[in-house]
Amino acid sequence: MKRSAGAHGGGDASEPDVETQLREAFTAVDPEAAWYFDRDLDRVVRVSRGATSIPDLPAEDVEEDELRYAEIPAITESDVHLWMEEFVAQDADANVAPLLDERLGANARFAAKLAAYDAAAFARWKAFHEARLAAVIAAWRASPQ
Numbered sequence: 001m002k003r004s005a006g007a008h009g010g011g012d013a014s015e016p017d018v019e020t021q022l023r024e025a026f027t028a029v030d031p032e033a034a035w036y037f038d039r040d041l042d043r044v045v046r047v048s049r050g051a052t053s054i055p056d057l058p059a060e061d062v063e064e065d066e067l068r069y070a071e072i073p074a075i076t077e078s079d080v081h082l083w084m085e086e087f088v089a090q091d092a093d094a095n096v097a098p099l100l101d102e103r104l105g106a107n108a109r110f111a112a113k114l115a116a117y118d119a120a121a122f123a124r125w126k127a128f129h130e131a132r133l134a135a136v137i138a139a140w141r142a143s144p145q
Helices: 018-026 059-064 077-090 106-117 119-142
Strands: 033-038 043-048 069-071
Touching: 018 033, 018 043, 018 119, 033 059, 043 059, 077 106, 077 119, 106 119
Parallel strands: none
Antiparallel strands: 033 043, 033 069
8 A cells, every 4th residue: 555645746755754654553444454563664564454555565474573563553432532522621612512422423423513613623623632642652652562
């Protein structure tokens, strides 16, 4: 799977930086893929349907070498919902809290309602989410896997 950094310069379609790759891995929702951090090369490897995102790297090598490759845990919908609860509890806009409910699909509904309600409130949520995600990634990278 070839991913580009988005901006193309000089004909170089390089991989995104490792932090971008980690954000993608932690927030991935593909139930048929697993994401691993390659400790030796400081990169992320996606394994799906018996193949990796790195040409010529067998999936078995990644899945079996726990010393080199650490499986990256995905952020769950429950994690995100807890972040939403924290966000609405601390947000100064009293109209934000009623947008969050506890029913199935609450996270997507909250984001859609918040975006429709107020662009500034939605931007605050996105910044809050990014900060929480960055903290989770930093803590994971700092801990022994």
